[in-house]
Amino acid sequence: MDPTGDDRNQGASGGLESSAEASLRVVDPDVRLMLAFRDGDAAGFDSLFQRWASPLLRYLERMLRDATAAEDLVQEAFLRVHRARERYTPDARFSTWLYRIATNLALNELRRPRRRDPHQSIDEEGTVQLVADASPIDEVAHARRLGEAALRELEALPERQRAALWLTAVEGLAYSEVAVALDVSEKAVKALVHRGRSALAAKLQQGV
Amino acid sequence: MSELRACAEYDENLSALLDGELSEEREAEVRGHVAACPHCAPRLEALRRVDRLLAAAPAPPLPSDLRARLGARIAAEPGRRQPRIRRPRLRRFGPPALGFAAAAAAALALYLGVRGGETPLGAGAPARQIAQTAPAMPLELEDISAEDLAIVLEIETVEDLEVIANLDLLVRLVAAVEAEAG
Ligand SMILES: [Zn+2]
Numbered sequence: 001m002d003p004t005g006d007d008r009n010q011g012a013s014g015g016l017e018s019s020a021e022a023s024l025r026v027v028d029p030d031v032r033l034m035l036a037f038r039d040g041d042a043a044g045f046d047s048l049f050q051r052w053a054s055p056l057l058r059y060l061e062r063m064l065r066d067a068t069a070a071e072d073l074v075q076e077a078f079l080r081v082h083r084a085r086e087r088y089t090p091d092a093r094f095s096t097w098l099y100r101i102a103t104n105l106a107l108n109e110l111r112r113p114r115r116r117d118p119h120q121s122i123d124e125e126g127t128v129q130l131v132a133d134a135s136p137i138d139e140v141a142h143a144r145r146l147g148e149a150a151l152r153e154l155e156a157l158p159e160r161q162r163a164a165l166w167l168t169a170v171e172g173l174a175y176s177e178v179a180v181a182l183d184v185s186e187k188a189v190k191a192l193v194h195r196g197r198s199a200l201a202a203k204l205q206q207g208v
Numbered sequence: 209m210s211e212l213r214a215c216a217e218y219d220e221n222l223s224a225l226l227d228g229e230l231s232e233e234r235e236a237e238v239r240g241h242v243a244a245c246p247h248c249a250p251r252l253e254a255l256r257r258v259d260r261l262l263a264a265a266p267a268p269p270l271p272s273d274l275r276a277r278l279g280a281r282i283a284a285e286p287g288r289r290q291p292r293i294r295r296p297r298l299r300r301f302g303p304p305a306l307g308f309a310a311a312a313a314a315a316l317a318l319y320l321g322v323r324g325g326e327t328p329l330g331a332g333a334p335a336r337q338i339a340q341t342a343p344a345m346p347l348e349l350e351d352i353s354a355e356d357l358a359i360v361l362e363i364e365t366v367e368d369l370e371v372i373a374n375l376d377l378l379v380r381l382v383a384a385v386e387a388e389a390g
Pocket residue numbers: 214215218241242245246247248249
């Protein structure tokens with residue numbers, strides 16, 4: 001599958017009945033908005049943007065480690081939603097489809113040759129920071145620094161572990177949904193999530 | 209050590225436990241092991257802590273102009289030159305819908321303004337005045353771009369206004385709105 005042009009939304013989750021559209025319309029308010037948009041209601045698109053732009057930006061920033069590039073890909077992802085509207089048929093939650101588009105865009109962006117990486121020395125920075133945090137003065141500040149350290153360690157993970165862990169642990173997607181977003185098996189998602197989470201746990205334990 | 213081998217078997221399931229991805233039966237089994245295991249209990253807690261820290265991490269603010277930038281990109285999509293207003297959309301507005309009429313009039317007025325040409329409408333109420341008569345458009349006209357307006361009206365690009373089949377209708381609607389406004 002070509003990850004660059006993947007604005008289709010079919011087939012990935014497989015095996016759904018023909019009544020999928022009806023049941024997803026009931027279950028997922030975003031699917032209702034997208035179907036309304038497909039049928040001509042521009043406000044549906046605006047609502048989807050309002051609901052999903054922030055979490056998508058958060059995800060893409062974690063993936064790309066670059067705020068400007070992440071903003072650009074948020075736009076690109078919604079542009080693809082916009083382009084796909086006329087042939088949209090729901091076969092998953094809207095967010096799963098959106099994360100699939102965004103993940104493809106992010107992985108593709110990460111593979112671009114000579115892409116600048118603003119956090120190249122991320123490992124060293126993270127380690128130093130964790131050591132410095134070892135004797136907390138203020139608990140709130142300490143907690144914040146730990147959160148930031150966790151993000152840095154997350155960003156140092158291999159990209160698929162990073163994606164799988166973020167989508168599961170923070171965005172609350174089910175393994176089956178992450179599998180669709182990453183185009184891998186559920187079994188692979190389970191392993192990716194656990195490897196990523198274990199690596200972060202090990203790193204963060206050093207700093208406490 | 210058989211105990212450690214058992215722990216290794218359970219390890220991946222600790223994440224799945226946190227993620228609610230285990231069957232009821234398997235979950236009970238894993239919980240039972242963790243409760244009795246000095247190795248797995250702290251490990252589960254360490255994994256859980258990762259999630260707490262990630263969730264608490266600061267989120268980047270969404271730039272306030274991101275939607276407008278997206279709107280400009282949507283408007284700049286490679287031109288499909290067929291008329292973009294589809295019948296279902298017109299049906300949705302219904303024949304006498306003043307909201308659509310006023311919005312369309314505002315779009316046309318802005319379009320003509322953007323083009324900088326002479327308005328064929330003669331009297332030509334200011335675009336902003338027309339916009340104020342449009343209940344469907346609570347926006348100040350000067351606050352939004354031509355591209356955004358085109359999107360609001362579900363017209364693909366400002367260019368596409370040129371190929372609207374019922375341009376005459378829009379012109380008549382502008383006249384009607386002007387008459388009401390003046
Ligand atoms: Zn154990």
